[in-house]
Amino acid sequence: MNPAHENLLTFLARQTVSAATPLILAGIGELVSELAGVIDIGIEGLMLTGCIAAYTIAGATGHGSLGLATAILAGMAVAALFAATTISGRADQIVSGTALNLLALGLSGTIWSLYQNWRGNHDLSTALPHGAGYSRLAVGALARLPFFGPVFFDQYSLFYATVLLAAMVWGIIRFTRMGLILRALGDSPQACQACGIAVRTWRWLAVLFAGGCAGAAGAYLSIMRTHAFATDMTGGQGFVVLALVIFGRWSMGGLILGCLFFGAINSLQQTLQTARYTSHYAALHALQSVPFEVFQMLPYVAALAALAVLSRNHPGPHRLGRPWPEEISL
């Protein structure tokens, strides 16, 4: 990828879409799970699980698709642990989610060391072996459109899948009985039970779906976007997803807008980082006297600011974060 061949705007827009893809993908899962009444703070850990699973399997077998499949399954497996504690066990969702993050951090670090030992040397380059990762998939003639071509039709295959999934989930939530049940699970599980809907089973499914989405988002980070793994490589993106679901007021459109906005901040930040070491984009040089950490901080400050401006009186799922059945007296 050589930024010199594109103009600045196209390059930034393309990077924005690329940076927003994992956020949207994980966000769809989190949205579904939150609509069902389960808030999953562990989404960061699930993404990290996806990263390491995809990286090691793709690196060991040389097949990117195996890596992606493993990442989805691994995300679902860890999410099953979360569902077992919070839905079946009725434990606190925030605490279990935090434990999940710790677990993923430890597991990914351990597996990463074991993988390096298995490869035989410690100063192994973190890049995937050639051909094991995905490369961009251009959609025929559409990819040659000015601006829209490189931005929307020359992305990794998971981007197209994400767009399809977003449209599908939006339609399901909006128009089908299944979507109605999903929203009712979060707003009034009691009514669901009265209608003969198995609240816990449905919540289990929603959480497993969220785990699969987050795992795939992690795979996007490690075997598509960077072709590398680093300890803690998600770097808080899962937490940003949590904030974005609230920011989007639990709607698909709002979520995607938010993700694109944060993708834009992120890509600007990364472009500035590289512009510091190369001579591209003279327009950005004026910004270089600002400490680099300010740009790294920007997504989190923006997330906080967005929450502070918008979170008043938002309509959230009524019973978000509550176990089912709700009350037991001790």
Next chain:
Amino acid sequence: MMTTFHSSSPLRRHAGRFSRLISAVALLPLTIGTCGLALGLVLSGLALAGYPPLAIVSRWVDGSIGGIYPLTNSLADACPLLLTGLAAGIAFRGGVLNIGAQGQFLLGAMVTVGLSTRWLIFHSAPPVIILAILAGTFAGGLWALLASVLERYRSVPIVLSTILLNFVALYVVRAILQGPLQAGGTPAPQSPQIAPAYWLPVFIPFTSFHLGIPIAFVLAVLFYALNQRTTFGFESLVIGLNPGAARLAGIRVTRKQFLVMFMSGCCAGLGGALQVLGVTHFMTGSFGNYGYAGIAVALLGRLNPLGIAGAALFFGMLDTGALRVEESSLALPHAVVNVVKAVVILLMLLLSAYLLGRKLRTRQVDPSPPGDRGSDKL
């Protein structure tokens, strides 16, 4: 004022989300059993991966309590864990979900390093040490209050704001370590070393048994007394168990929660200050994960300050022993410790859920009054 109670935000509507944790306090055998089970699980996992479990355990014990140096190292590692654990414990008990101990810890450490290396140099050491520790403590407290203010005036859930503020704090600290606080002769984010005169006094020479360790443990006892013997301790427990009932009983919930949050942040900030002055004596851009581990410590200690002290000791031994195993010929990755911690929490949640769930099931089979049975046949 009743108008200050926002019923809008779903994350705020929890009536006593920690009631189950708090009410299951007296389960020491369960806790110890959980730790043993978690260790057993992880060790058998490692055995499957080809590591000899017995050799790991013997090195682990040797590296954590075998001799005066390992023992003092374990204590020194338990000190920040205890303080971040208290931070999480106090907050959770009072119904405030402070996940931000990591950021508060970092800021406390950074302010303390700044004062004791660049910004506050007297001829005599004690006032500098005391002022630097106090400033670090309050820096943590004020950073925590920011989240409370955001919740009170802008309805931002504390869970989210504290998590996001952790990242903001991380980059603020890195920016300062690369700017005004950078050590000479390095491009890395790293502070200069604190002059030995300002280090916390060490009780046994050449060990890391510094003054901060007894301070932390005394603080744990003080918090235990605060919880058990004072009105404030009782009120914060009531708020944690059921904020609605607390409000109806005339407790000023918002004000108390601000205070709880401030104390919680102060604990985490103090942890950072003591860690810098007592153990590391300088600071880099990556300064440990004590804040996140503190949540695990608090849960393992079941939110009881004395329990938290025990849990911090256990985790400190775990960390220190793992270093020895990592350095030995076994070369076990250090990240395994995080797996043990997470498995401990998850098992703990699962086991207490199972034990309390049985109570639930016995209650649910209570037969409803016979009159209700036929009513749907109309």
